[in-house]
Amino acid sequence: MNLDMNTNKLYQLYVYLVNHSFVRISDVADVFAVHRATVWRNIRKLEIANLIQTQRTCEGVKIEKVGEWRQDATQVKVVPRKARDSNVASKTVLKEKIRIQEVGGRGNARTEQVVPNVAMEMESNVAFVPSCNCVDKAGNVASQEPAAANVSYIKNHIVPQLVTRARVNPATLVNQQSGATALKPIDCEKGEITAVSLASALILPSKVSTDRVRAAATWIREWIDLPVYFRHLGITVQRENRSGEHPCLCPLHGDTEPSMYANSEKGIWYCHACSISGDAAEMVRHMYGMRFGDAVRKVLKDVRQLLFKGETRVLLAIPGEAYRAWIDLGKYKRPRNQSSRKQKTTTVSNKLLKMQRWELAHKYAADLCLSQDAKNYLRERGLDANTIRTYGIGWDQKTNSIVFSNRDAVTGDVLGFTYRSIAPTSKKRYRNTPDDSLFQKGAVLFGLYEVLKEAKRSKTLYLVEGGFDAILMRQELRVPAAAMQASHLSIEQACLIERVVGKDVKIYVVRDNDEAGGKGVELTKKTLQSKGFDYEVLRPKNVFKDIAEQLQTEKQERMRKMGKINTMKDLLGKLPLSVTVQKVNQILENIEPSVLSADERLEYHLLNRVTEHLEAALYDLSYLNKKVTAQGRLYKNSSGRYAINEDHYFTCGETIEILVNEEEDGGYWVRTRIEHNGEDYYAVDRPKIRLRGTMARVRYLQG
Structure with a gap:
């Protein structure tokens, strides 16, 4: 490859040089799979663009200074070095010919001196073209027709030349007379090419x-x-x-x-x-x-x-x-079904595979109710019943494993399965459906089908490592999350996001707090950069190994606190506030304030205020009994109103809950209402909050 690197390769070379204070050109050529001249040319490009400053040594290149990357570096033109003078090359060839004539020529070399060295040193790159019938008893090579174009004639001797491919097996050399060596041919027609011949x-x-x-x-x-x-x-x-x-x-x-x-x-x-x-x-x-x-x-x-x-x-x-x-290096490849230990498999059409795996997914989901251990395990991991139904989580009775269905991001067809063993004696926790024509683990994103609409609408997508991470992020944080099912994003998965979600999506990479997560996020960043995505790297708190553990722990803590709050609600609910307020209002309506004395009028106004507070308390208690029916980030729909999804949009006077101070320890929810100031909608009591992108939710009384 003698062409210049493209923009992506040039940027990768720049990053490589920034992270290394000293490099060898041969090593860089091996890393980027290019010719050494290409590496030199592109290093010169970076030098001309003032992105790096190098010092050449006898061992390699020392990186002394680096600058910030600029896109105009790709426009730098490097003048190729001048070709070698043909006169100098001719003089060199002439000197070599004179030297050969002075020493008697290459034709005086004895075959008996060359062949044993080849037989002893298996690392030699010397191969012989003449056939086995061209060696006489004296060890000289006899005269015959040339077997290849690289065979030279010097005084009735055929001299074997250096070639790149070995044509003769040195292990088949057999001794004839004293000091004489002959070559045993390989009879390809009789199929006598053995393992030793190949070696x-x-x-x-x-x-x-x-x-x-x-x-x-x-x-x-x-x-x-x-x-x-x-x-x-x-x-x-x-x-x-x-x-x-x-x-x-x-x-x-x-x-x-x-x-x-x-x-x-x-x-x-x-x-x-x-x-x-x-x-x-x-x-x-x-x-x-x-x-x-x-x-x-x-x-x-x-x-x-x-x-x-x-x-x-x-x-x-x-x-x-x-x-x-x-x-025939590079011209002949082994067919994939030619392995001696691989049995012939029946090719099944993808349509039939989809039908079989769809039925199998329904069977797994139906069998979940048969295992109390599986249901307890999912409950301990923080999954609720609605989430289990949404993702079609099931149970495999044969292996005692929780089953996750990997779906096509567009059609929702079941492509394959991921099994999570819950058996206490299991050594391997996860396994997947073997790769075939329908399912390739590195080319799918678990959970993308379930959050595809929300990801397109919000232009955001959260990438996590495991399936539980993606499920809990969608359940607890109400954000579109998909699982890579590996420590880093593959190029096939990046292409899937570009094709299905779009190139303008903002990607949040949520890494794990371990060594593999640190290495994987670097590979993911390179993949996203190569595809041109806008991304940001997030990580859970240091005390947790992954985001699923953090969300699970926080949910358990919330449940303990919610237990105390529910106790308070029950105590307040048992108070006969509604009856008391109703009777007090009836009494107050029958009193005429104008006929009261000064002291009696003060008592009347205070009792009226207490009644108003009791009515507000009753309204708040009834509001708390409502359930959250929709949650998500606000966006403007086609009619210009703010909405959470297609079914929930807001007009003036509607009650809404918004999450404020989200950046500070998760934020907190406040109840407000939506109004319009003539230019745009705003939240009462929070007019400075920008509604677009704010997390919001609504409550409705369940009938």
């Missing part, structure tokens, strides 16, 4: 292009069984689960419970604790601190050792197919 071909030269290294890494992902190779590295790998993945103990952190999963079919792994993913070469790079190219060479070396020992389990196909793919 001998898996050689990557020390000096090779970056594209070649990437192609070798792709071959490793396609043809090497990742869990088998992990066991070779000493990583603890468990048996394959229902999702088709192998749980592993991550060697990159102190892992006691499997938090890393290796996918044999895709050749990739992912650690939920580290928030890091990659293939076999990436694992070696992290474990041994190698560069990417050296890590690829180590993987190939380890695979060769396993194949020489007869460990063919490390391959996902027969050696002949893998050999063909290695020779």
